[in-house]
Structure formats: C-alpha cells, structure tokens
C-alpha cells in the first residue's frame with residue numbers, strides 16, 4: 001500500500017526517479033531544480049539508489065552525458081531549469097532525433113534578463129520544438145505520478161523518445177505537500193526494467209548520431225515527427241495503466257466545471273489550482289465559467305482539446321511567457337492557429353501573467369474574465385494583454 | 392525522377408542508427424579541401440606528434456614504414472591548417488595542388 005507522506009515536491013520528484021530505479025543521473029544544479037538533484041546525489045552516496053551520479057561541469061555536459069548513457073542502454077534521468085535548460089538547447093534536439101528515452105524534470109523558471117530565478121514558462125516555451133514528449137504537472141502528486149509515467153512512455157518501443165515533466169519552480173518544487181508515495185513493488189509492476197530497442201554494444205557494434213545529408217535529413221525528421229505524433233495514444237494508454245495500478249486517473253486535458261461553461265480559462269501547470277478556486281467563486285456568483293488545463297503539451301492533444309472546449313463561446317488563454325513581436329503568447333498563438341485550422345470561429349482572449357514569479361491571484365482571474373466577456377460581447381478583436389503591468 | 396535514390400522514411404532505422412561500426416570512415420572529408428594541402432619536411436620534423444594530436448580529422452597518423460614520423464592522409468585532410476600552425480618546428484608547409492594533378496596529391500607526403 002502507498003504511504004501518505006508530507007514531502008517537498010522536489011524530493012518527491014527525486015524519489016520518483018529512485019522508484020523508477022534509474023541507472024544514471026547526470027545533472028548540474030540550478031535554482032529552483034537544485035533540491036531534486038541534491039537529493040538524488042544523496043540517495044546514491046548513501047547507497048539507497050544503485051546508480052551512477054555524474055556530477056558534470058555544465059548542463060550542456062549533463063544532457064550530453066545523458067545521451068551517451070541512454071545510448072548505452074541505461075535508464076537515464078536529468079533535471080534542469082531556465083538558463084540550464086537553455087544551455088542544453090542544441091543537445092535536446094539530438095536526443096529526440098536519436099530516439100533516446102531520457103527523462104528530464106524541468107523546474108520551470110524565467111529566463112534572464114533581467115536575472116530572475118522565479119517561476120514562469122519562458123524556459124520551456126523556448127524548447128517547444130525539441131521533439132520531446134512534454135507534460136505539465138499541477139501539484140506534487142502529479143509530479144510524482146507524471147515522472148513514473150514519463151519513463152513508461154519514453155521507453156515504450158512504439159515511442160522511444162525523451163520526455164520532459166514540467167513543474168513550476170518554487171510554486172511546486174519548494175512546497176511541502178501531502179502525497180501518496182507508492183510502494184516499490186507497485187512501481188515495479190507498472191514499470192519493468194528498461195529493455196532498450198538498440199544500444200551501443202561492442203559485441204554488436206552500431207553507429208548512432210549519424211550525419212543526415214540532404215538526401216535523408218527530411219526523411220529522418222519525418223520519422224521523428226511521426227514518432228512524436230504516435231506517442232499521443234501511448235501516453236493515454238499508459239495513463240490508463242497508471243489508473244489501474246495506482247488508482248489515479250490522468251488525461252491529456254483536464255476540465256473543471258466546463259459542461260455548461262460559456263467561457264473557459266485555458267491554463268497549464270500550477271496556475272490551474274488558483275484558477276479552479278476562482279471559478280468556484282465565480283460560479284457562486286452565477287457566472288458560467290470553467291477551465292481546461294493542458295497536461296499533455298507535446299504532442300499537443302488536438303482531439304482531447306477540441307472535445308474539451310465544445311460548447312464554449314469564448315476562451316481565455318493564459319500564457320506564462322511572452323512571444324515578443326507576435327500578437328499573442330506562445331500558447332494562445334498555437335491555439336488560435338489550431339482553432340482556425342479546424343474551422344472554429346471562437347474568440348480567444350490572451351493574457352500573459354505570472355512572469356518572473358509575479359503572483360497570479362483570484363482577483364486577477366476575475367479581472368481577466370471581466371475584460372474577456374466585454375471583448376466577447378463587443379465581438380471585438382482578439383487581444384493579448386500583460387497582466388498587472390504598472391504604468 | 393527527382394527523388395531517385397531517396398530512402399522512404401519508414402525504412403530508416405530507429406534514430407537513423409547504422410548497423411555497423413566506423414561507418415564515418417566512408418565520408419571522405421578530404422573532398423572538402425581546397426587547392427592547398429600540407430606537406431611535411433621530415434628533415435625538420437622532431438617526431439613530436441603534435442600534428443597527429445591536433446589534427447581534427449586524424450589526417451596525420453603514425454607512419455608504419457618510418458618509425459616516429461607521421462603520415463598524411465589525403466582522404467580525410469580538410470585543409471584547415473591547424474597542423475601547420477601547431478608544428479613547433481615549422482616542418483609542415485602548404486603546397487598548391489597543380490592543375491595537371493587531377494586526382495589530387497598522393498597520400499603519405
């Protein structure tokens with residue numbers, strides 16, 4: 001039986017890697033990810049986890065070491081944030097192209113400048129197109145659960161892709177939450193030892209990370225793209241398996257009070273919790289509002305998203321990152337494009353909020369709703385507003 | 392046909408892996424070299440091995456037929472000039488490829 005514990009979410013994330021019985025951890029510490037790798041280093045040093053902990057000299061080396069260890073057939077974990085994730089940038093594309101099932105926990109944090117160690121999504125939005133499967137956790141339990149699910153998906157022979165589990169820096173990583181810690185035997189039943197599809201082996205040599213000349217680059221990209229798109233069903237399948245094993249049900253899109261909602265907030269990550277509280281208050285005041293939260297970010301769950309917004313007359317899309325020079329933040333830009341492509345005439349108001357650790361409150365949600373409803377009623381243009389800017 | 396010789400994407404191996412070791416050997420990066428190539432004057436050479444160590448393409452390798460010396464390989468030398476810059480005795484110099492030398496310089500110089 002699972003134990004009910006009170007645990008800092010970073011430690012829960014590290015414990016998940018331990019429960020997954022990882023073989024190699026290569027990571028470099030960076031706020032607010034530090035506690036995750038610190039705890040893993042401790043677990044290895046104290047003999048609680050039989051793994052190689054590679055204390056590299058940078059994040060570029062961390063992810064490069066992960067590419068090597070994953071290619072050698074080891075279950076591999078790393079974790080980073082913000083500037084560290086940015087330093088990994090070039091290798092992230094290589095990991096997915098080489099189809100290596102590395103799992104990474106990203107403690108989402110603002111990118112400099114100005115230098116800022118607090119939460120937003122600008123680090124991961126700069127890595128949208130790396131070809132990894134990506135999920136967003138809302139709370140501590142979800143961090144732990146998505147971590148276990150990440151290994152399951154990454155190593156599935158129909159997928160063979162790296163996976164990122166996103167968790168809001170500080171807002172999640174540094175919060176002590178009550179959660180259910182599964183037994184090792186339960187995790188082992190869900191996640192058997194890693195069986196690599198191919199690996200570097202002197203007895204049967206192969207070459208990995210080949211040059212892709214113009215004659216083959218396009219086909220190689222197509223193969224990676226199809227693998228990512230194909231992971232959609234596998235992600236859902238392994239969430240169904242997770243529910244069977246652990247009793248907790250996850251979906252690509254999480255809806256809240258959305259059945260009769262005229263307006264839907266669209267959020268990602270921990271903001272979903274504040275949003276639900278705001279919705280409860282608004283519902284009491286008779287406002288037909290609900291929310292959808294994007295848990296699976298890559299591949300984007302098009303079908304689940306479209307099913308979740310049926311009946312809505314307008315969307316309020318929250319972005320926790322700017323996309324300078326285009327008319328909306330990254331999430332809203334994408335959703336407007338998707339809706340247009342699918343023939344929807346649905347207004348999408350976009351708000352960029354919570355940058356660099358700025359709080360997003362229930363009052364902010366009420367303000368956004370007010371503004372959006374006025375804009376919807378006026379049939380006006382779809383705007384993007386930065387929330388809480390002091391003029 | 393414009394796409395003659397292309398491999399359908401479904402037929403590519405996982406992650407475009409190659410079922411053999413050392414396939415990079417088949418990339419004759421020497422093809423990328425311009426008109427000049429490095430030549431060692433063995434009278435000046437002190438057999439230090441820096442050309443071997445610093446060449447990014449391992450185009451200088453120990454010469455099996457002359458112990459201590461290093462042999463140049465035209466198939467992989469990209470003509471970057473690092474060996475020339477690094478040789479402590481200025482024993483390596485550029486030489487221009489001649490027009491009539493249409494198959495390029497011979498290996499081993």
Ligand code: SF4
Pocket residue numbers: 429445446447448449450451463467468469470471472473474475
């Ligand atoms: S020119 Fe460059 S590639 Fe050629 S042998 Fe010298 S160092 Fe190597």
Ligand code: SF4
Pocket residue numbers: 431435436437438439440441442443461477478479480481482483
């Ligand atoms: S670097 Fe110069 S001196 Fe040293 S082995 Fe090469 S050619 Fe000889």
